[in-house]
Amino acid sequence: MALHRFQKGELGHWLRTVADNAQPGAAQAEIPADIAQALQTLRCIEADDEGRWRITDKGLLALRMEEPGAIHMR
Known part of the structure; x- marks a missing residue:
């Protein structure tokens, strides 16, 4: 199965x-x-006890990397 290609x-x-x-x-x-x-x-999200999606630490890091002020964007 092919993984989604994010734009x-x-x-x-x-x-x-x-x-x-x-x-x-x-x-x-x-x-x-x-x-x-x-x-x-x-591994950016996982299901919680109620079956709802929540962001993992890796997902939080990905969000921080998307911010305009991220260190790699300077």
Whole structure:
């Protein structure tokens, strides 16, 4: 099975969506199954006890790397 090929900025977009969904009382945005599977394969997200997606430490690092002020962007 081929892994999803993320376009520039797409990884950060979906990780932010997962992070927003994890906030208490947040409206739940739909995450396509192929995107969720790719993020899980990359170990950027994992399911919590209730079956909702949450960002892993690796996913948090990926989000920080997407920020304009990231050290590699200077």
